[in-house]
Amino acid sequence: MELPVHKIAELVRGEVVGDGDFIIRGIAPFDHAGPDDITFAATVSYKKRLDETGAVAVIVSSEVRKSNKILVRVENPYLALARVSTLFHPVCRPVVGISPDAHVGKNFKCGIDVSAYPGVFIGDDVTLGDRVTLHPGVVIDNRVVVGDDVVVYPNVCILERCEIGSRVFIQAGSVIGSDGFGFASDGDCYHKIPQRGIVRIDDDVEIGACNTIDRATFGSTWIKRGVKTDNLVHIAHNVVVGEDTVLVAQVGISGSVTIGNHSILAGQAGVAQHVTIGNRVTVGGQSGVGKSVPDGQIVSGTPGMPHRLWLKVSNIIRKLPEMKKGIRELEKRIERLERS
Numbered sequence: 651m652e653l654p655v656h657k658i659a660e661l662v663r664g665e666v667v668g669d670g671d672f673i674i675r676g677i678a679p680f681d682h683a684g685p686d687d688i689t690f691a692a693t694v695s696y697k698k699r700l701d702e703t704g705a706v707a708v709i710v711s712s713e714v715r716k717s718n719k720i721l722v723r724v725e726n727p728y729l730a731l732a733r734v735s736t737l738f739h740p741v742c743r744p745v746v747g748i749s750p751d752a753h754v755g756k757n758f759k760c761g762i763d764v765s766a767y768p769g770v771f772i773g774d775d776v777t778l779g780d781r782v783t784l785h786p787g788v789v790i791d792n793r794v795v796v797g798d799d800v801v802v803y804p805n806v807c808i809l810e811r812c813e814i815g816s817r818v819f820i821q822a823g824s825v826i827g828s829d830g831f832g833f834a835s836d837g838d839c840y841h842k843i844p845q846r847g848i849v850r851i852d853d854d855v856e857i858g859a860c861n862t863i864d865r866a867t868f869g870s871t872w873i874k875r876g877v878k879t880d881n882l883v884h885i886a887h888n889v890v891v892g893e894d895t896v897l898v899a900q901v902g903i904s905g906s907v908t909i910g911n912h913s914i915l916a917g918q919a920g921v922a923q924h925v926t927i928g929n930r931v932t933v934g935g936q937s938g939v940g941k942s943v944p945d946g947q948i949v950s951g952t953p954g955m956p957h958r959l960w961l962k963v964s965n966i967i968r969k970l971p972e973m974k975k976g977i978r979e980l981e982k983r984i985e986r987l988e989r990s
Contacts, residue, residue, distance in 0.1 A: 651675070651738050655707050658688065659722045661737065662709070662730035668720035672706060677731075677738045680705070688734065692727040709734065743783050743801065752784075761798065779816065791827070797853065812865070815853035821881070823860040826851070830864040830871075830887025830905060843867060845887060852876075858883060858899070867905075880917075892929065910945065 656670035675686040680696055683689040683705030690709035691697050700708055700717040707720040709730045714723060724730045743765070748754060751768035758772060761780030766772065769786040776790050779798035784790065787805040794808050797816030802808070806820050809827030820826065832843035847866025851857070851873045858881040864871060866888045873885070876894040884902045885891065891903075892911035900918045903909070907921050910929035918936045921927065926942040933939055934950025943949055966973075 653737070655688070655720055655722065658707075658734060658737075662722065662724050662733050664709070664722040664724035664730060665712075666720065666722055667715070667717075668707070670720075672720055674707060677734055678705065688722070690727050690731045690734075692731075743781075745781075755792070773810075785822075803859075809865070812849045812851075813870075814851050815855065815875070817854045818851055818856070820857045821859040821861075824857050825862050826857070827865045828862055830867055832867050832887060832905075847871065847888070849873070861885070864905075874911075886923075898935075 652673050652675050654671050654673055656666055658674060659666045659670065673686070674688045676684070678684065678687040678689055680689045680691060680703050683703055685704060685706055687705045688707040688709065689703055689705040691700060692711065697710065697714060700710070700719055703719070705719065707722060708717065709722045709724060709727050711727050712723045712725055714721060722730070745763045746765045746767060748764065748766045749768045749770065752766040752770035752772065754772045755774035755776065757775045759776070760778040760782065763781045764778055765783045767784060767786045770784045771789045773790060773792035773794070775793045777795045779796060779800065781799045782796055783801045785802060785804040788802050789807040790796070791808060791810040793811045794814070796814040797818065799817045800814055802820045803822040805823050807825045808814065809825070812827040827849045829845040832845055833840035834843055845865050845867050847869045849863050849865050850870040852875040854875055855873055855877045856879070857863070858879045860881055861879055861883045863873065863885045864887045869888065871885065871888055872890045874891060874893045877891050877897070879897040880899040882900045883897045886903055886905040886907070888906045889903050890908045891897070892909050892913065894911055895909055895913045897915050898917045901915045902920045904921055904923035906924045907927070909927045910931065912929055913927055913931040915921070915933045916935035916937070919933045919939065921939045925939055927933070927939065928943055928945035928947070930946050931943050932948045934948070936952045937950045938952065939949065
């Protein structure tokens with residue numbers, strides 16, 4: 651791939667400072683780039699070292715004005731990096747067709763350029779769209795529907811009747827549609843509640859490795875358009891995850907939770923059942939969310955103590971600023987008494 655700098659700037663909606671006709675042949679890390687490469691500098695430390703990189707051109711934020719390098723000034727350097735990296739390193743998906751070592755059930759329907767590697771299991775009444783790739787060890791259970799341009803990596807299970815949209819990526823080892831954790835107690839033992847719903851995953855979703863997304867008791871567990879999940883995320887039955895929400899590694903979401911659009915749950919955050927989290931909410935790492943959160947809030951906190959003690963502590967926490975002020979006033983009074 652060879653492109654002049656001004657063409658790259660057009661792609662990322664940036665402004666060129668310097669020779670826009672210089673030909674770029676690759677993209678590389680800041681400290682390892684060569685004289686035909688473009689790199690990027692988003693952090694303060696890299697911005698201070700612009701002239702030290704071996705790259706001829708650098709993607710920078712819009713406030714950077716001068717350098718000996720050719721600059722491509724953009725509003726969002728990370729987004730620009732993603733677009734340029736995709737341009738120079740497109741994903742190659744060879745079409746292998748349906749391997750004779752794949753199992754294909756009855757009434758199978760598929761679009762064009764479908765790949766099913768050896769060891770794939772496709773059940774009955776399955777429908778796959780165009781350009782679907784199923785890597786070795788994938789299980790597509792009965793009556794599953796998959797859209798176009800979907801990539802399912804090794805050892806993923808998509809279980810009965812689940813629905814997958816288009817342009818979805820599911821990383822290795824994830825399970826879509828396992829039974830929800832539903833049991834009824836009679837006082838002495840637990841009885842399983844049948845889980846008859848499905849998992850619905852909309853378009854442009856990316857599921858990390860070793861995720862578990864449980865089917866609904868009734869209806870659907872719904873992962874809406876544009877959601878991105880990291881590795882080792884658990885989503886329980888009847889959860890709804892809103893559009894363009896991000897779930898970072900080891901997040902655990904209990905049953906019947908609703909999460910709004912454009913929210914972020916940081917690593918190891920946990921959400922109690924039946925909670926509603928609003929739009930554009932950020933939940934800090936290792937936080938435990940036990941009650942609903944309105945739109946736009948940033949919440950954090952780790953309850954690492956016995957529950958009854960935590961109830962007492964949580965009541966005190968809200969009073970700490972007032973208590974601190976009172977203690978400071980008492981300290982001043984004691985100082986005055988000691989001086990007198």
